[in-house]
Amino acid sequence: MDETTFQDVAELALNGSGQLIPPSKSYLIEARLAPILRREGLAEVSDLMGVIKARPASKLGTEAVAALTSKTTGFFTGRETLTRIVDHVLPMMAPTAADNTLRVWCAGGAAGQEACSLAILLEESDNEALEDVRVEILSTDISEAMTSAARAGQFGHFDVQKGLSIHRLLKHFSRLDTGDWQISPKLAGRIAVRTHNLLKDASGLGEFDVILCRNVISGMARPMRSRVLLNIARQLSDGGVLFLGEGETADGLVDGLKASRDVRGAFARDVERSALTAAA
Template sequence: MDDSTYREIAELALNGSGQHIPPTKSYLIESRLGPILRREQFAGVAELLACIRARPSSPLGGEIVAALTSKTTHFFRERAAFERIVNHVLPMMAPSAPGGKLRIWCAGGSSGQEAYSLAMLIGESENEALKDIQVEILTSDISEKMSARARSGKFGHFDVQKGLSIHRLLSNFSRLDTGEWQVSQDLANRVGVRTHNILQDCSGLGVFDVITCCNVIGGMGSQMRARALVNLARQLSDSGVLVIGKDETATGLVTGLEPSRDLRGAYCREVTPGALTAAA
């Protein structure tokens, strides 16, 4: 791939999803776009770009941006944070939950493993405070393909063996004739799925008590990272928490977003209207 093709794709990714693809990682472009190139019978990335330039409104541009993002995830990836959410944060919020309902959003949740992991923990919880509380979980991803996979609730042989104990597998999944594993109806009922780009306005999704966005902003350019964080934080309830990956930080990026006192590595927003802005 020549330099100008790389630069054009990198710009498309940055503007579309916030993802920063440095020149040292340009190999990701060809490997992640490979399936689209084959399907559309393009000889290479340059041909694909020419086609997008000629038809800027075709859905292919959005599909490319989504395909370039990382899909890597596994069940219970941020285990410690998830356990703390279910064992401490939700029970603390429960007494003042409006209508006995709490809402969690896994933003950039890829094929849904984060959401289903939280649903399993909630199902297993014997905490009295959560007994009469309905916890609704939404998982979203920029990629329609990943959302479709999350919605299907079907996971492959390798997926169900990473992060998931055999007890949890047998209690929450059933094996299909295809060799795949299907999440139980109980888990599926708890989890909703949407295709959504966190760089765009999120208000249509409503307000959430917990938002997780793990291992998503780490790969973004800093301006886009701030934009994503502001968008997410705006959807937090007054006492809501935003949880990002353990190797990621939001410190210094957004004015009005403060480290949470209840959950290490998480953030709360200032409730004054207009307090949230990208830091200068």
């Protein structure tokens, strides 16, 4: 790939999703765009960039951004946080839950592995505090390919063997003739899925008591990280908390979003929603 094409792709990703693609990762571009090139009958990445430039409003640009950005993830990644959410954070919030419903948002949730892991922990929980509340989980991702996979709830042979014990696999999934595994209707019933770009306003998704946005912002340019966190923080309910990935922080990115006083490692609004602003 020549320098001009690399610049075009990097700019497309940056504007589309905030993602920075360093020159050292240029080898990833071809691999990630290959399925689109194949489908469109194009030979080179530069051909695809030509088509996208000629038709900026087409769906192709959005698809390319999603392919460049979206990452796959595993079941029970960052297990300690997920366990803490189900064992402590949600039970703590349960008594004051509006309409007896707690809402959880997995932002940048790939094919739904994080949402599934939470749903599994909720199914297995015998915490009395959660008995009378409904916990709704929303998984969103920028990539429509990912969200269709999440909606289908089917996972491959290799995916289901990473992070899931055999007991959990047998209990919560059933094997299909294809060799893939399908999540149980019970788990699926707890999870809603939407395609959503975190750079966009998220008010249509509603308010959330717990938001997970892990390993999403670290690859973004700083102003985009601010924008994403601002969009997310505006959807936090009063008392709601945000979990970022290990080594990620909201410090200095959004005025009014601070380390939570109640939940270790999480962030919370300490001002009214309308007073949140991107830090200068």
